């Protein structure tokens with residue numbers, strides 16, 4: 001390799017922080033973060049989540065307070081997860097108009113719907129007694145039992161309509177059933193919700209990094225087991241494009257890669273192949289690893305948090321779902 005040193009000196013552009021700011025290729029902006037928030041039925045005080053330091057299971061009232069605070073800081077979007085008091089095999093609380101998520105969505109739409117995008121996660125794992133993301137085709141716990149894809153689609157359609165009726169501006173199907181975006185689009189359109197958007201969890205991997213989230217919503221699969229029969233295998237990258245193309249053909253408005261940091265190659269690949277907005281989910285385990293190492297004094301929280309979020313954007317994500325949203329918004333207020 002020939003070098004034109006000393007004529008070419010890349011360090012010249014790093015000599016001052018103003019110059020570094022001027023030429024920075026990637027910008028983090030609070031307007032591009034989405035705050036994941038939990039609301040739990042049957043509690044009178046917000047409950048901390050041990051494995052997600054700083055994140056709460058909210059009451060309806062404390063959720064409203066949190067979201068107003070985020071809106072005041074310039075955050076433009078949040079995504080809601082409901083934790084019901086009772087679960088059943090179908091997850092029927094997920095489409096009950098008086099279920100906890102629907103009541104909370106109504107509160108949010110009324111209070112901040114004019115200045116924030118109210119998004120709703122659309123799945124049943126928080127609502128089913130077995131913990132899977134759909135209806136089972138056999139007895140729970142039997143190794144031959146799987147999730148019945150097409151029966152689950154009917155339920156997803158019902159949930160989408162319940163969430164849209166409650167005021168969600170976008171629904172975000174996270175169950176990785178084939179055909180889920182199309183089924184939800186049809187259900188929303190039939191109910192007159194033509195402008196309710198779909199943020200599709202398109203390339204969602206069967207990751208070990210969802211552990212703290214499963215504490216937050218109590219959705220560990222009963223009797224063990226995993227979600228590998230519907231979530232993606234982390235050995236596959238091209239397959240993510242198959243999933244993304246399918247979701248776009250079915251009417252997804254935005255697509256998502258999840259998790260984020262171990263999947264930056266997937267984010268970059270998807271970015272290069274689609275022209276819709278791309279989201280990445282910086283998931284619970286990614287957040288918890290950062291918090292745990294920082295709590296031990298092993299890494300500097302603010303530096304690494306900024307580095308991680310910037311890396312996700314640099315890889316090609318337009319928006320990031322992250323539990324760091326409040327921290328970032330407060331730090332940059």
Ligand code: PBG
Nearest residue numbers: 123125174209210213283284285
């Ligand atoms: C499924 C869902 C999960 C997450 C978001 N939606 C859990 C799972 O698939 O097991 C994980 C989010 C996180 O870890 O932060 N409804």
